[in-house]
Amino acid sequence: MNRELSVAGIDLFAYSVLGSTNDEARRLAEVGRRGPLAVWTAVQPGGRGRGGRNWAGPRGNLMVSLLLHPDRAPAEAGSMALAAGLAVANCAREWGADACIKWPNDVLVEDAKLAGILLEAGSEGGRLDWMAVGVGLNLAEAPALDRPTTCIGPDVPVETALERVVEAVLQRYRQWLAGGFAAMRDEWLERAAWIGRAVRVGEGQGAVEGVMRTVDENGSLVVCDAAGVERRVAAGEVFPLES
CATH class of the missing domain: 2.30.30.100 (SH3 type barrels.)
Structure with a gap:
């Protein structure tokens, strides 16, 4: 079931089950929907991370993608994943997790994966046509992966996390549009994992x-x-x- 709602001041497409929020964001872009908008699902059986790795999306965790339309060169897109990682890490710290960022797209707590960012984009005429920024955040459950995982815990409802994460990523997106990754680099490095390793x-x-x-x-x-x-x-x- 699809419901068109709103979150953090933008349109929200909400689903009970969806194979991939990034795939749906791409589909919306291809049929002419303009962002910023968000795609959220309660359960995501077909989620994936970088390199096509499986990213489980059970009920109680946060799976959301933002569809954006930056007028930028395709080569600039990757640094937006770092900006989104900073946004998510700071949200997690608000909820008591000692979160840090593993370049380029993971949020960790003591080397265990708490969240991941998946950025995908399409271009036309040498400029970005659309960008999907997917966030998978372990709230209630730490899925079994081929590496250690962790979760925030049951005290943060999905609805609260959805509103806060979308708001935070949008704030970083606007900062990225205005000044690129350089505008937040110092803050990102304060949260960086594995420097000196x-x-x-x-x-x-x-x-x-x-x-x-x-x-x-x-x-x-x-x-x-x-x-x-x-x-x-x-x-x-x-x-x-x-x-």
Whole structure:
């Protein structure tokens, strides 16, 4: 069932069950709906994270996507995922979780995954046509994944989290439109996980290993390799290296 409501001052498409909120946001964009608008579902059996990984969406957790239409170059889109991660991490801290951000799109509590951001976009004529910013936040339940997970706990209702997270992501989106990721970089770094830690970024022959130094003004990860060379990485999965 689809109900068209509102949340944080924008249109909300609400479902009892939906395969993927990002897929629905994309569909709405393709049929001409203009954002900002939000797509929320109580249960999401077909959710996914980066790289197509499964992201369980049981009842009691938050699964929501924002459909946005920034007039920006496609290369700029990725840094909006960092902005959304900062928004979600700060919300989690308001609810008592010691949340930090793992570049580029995870929110952690003591290395356990609390939330994930999935950003997908379409472009036309060299400019972004639409952008879907998906948020999966473990509220009542920590789903079983191939890595440690955690949750906020039952004291934060889904309705409360929905309103606050949508509001917070929209605030960061407006800040991102005005000044890019650079406008919030210092605050993002205050919440950053694994700075100073030995990591591997990516897999296979193209992987980069070294010490995570910082994130630059464009949102790229800066890793210092064994030769002392700073390597900038625009996208990829980060894995900790054993000390």
